[in-house]
Amino acid sequence: MTTERRAVDGELCTCGRTAVTVFITEKFGETGWCGRSDGGSKARCVFCNGTEQHEPGGRCPRYRLRLDTGEASA
Template sequence: MTPWRAAAPGELCTCGRQAREVFARSDGEEIGYCGVPDGGAKAGQCPFCGMRRHSPGPCPRYTLRLPEGAVKRDDSEPKGS
């Protein structure tokens, strides 16, 4: 298995944004990365559990892809003017 690959549409970063790359963890699970090094720290609540952002590491409910029919909150663009 390669250590990383390009992300497919719908694969998510741990912050909830669309992932750009997907990395293989040492346990064999895959984890997405959007390319923004803030880890979602400035993007509000955790998109996977609704609680505060997790540190260190991803939310225990993180999934590379949301289940079918789930609504994803988009934190990729700042809100307001």
């Protein structure tokens, strides 16, 4: 089951942009979405700086909802 809530300041999409919605899922926990399904810009990943292999669809294994916390998303 997936639910959602409005994102708050500082929460990020999996592409690194500012999130507008946060989906709450059993598999991944809280995951931000910016409203654009383009996989983000072609710049280096804000979570790993391009050092990690990303999952299909572009999600970085080091993704965090907020960069100011040390916690990685599930």
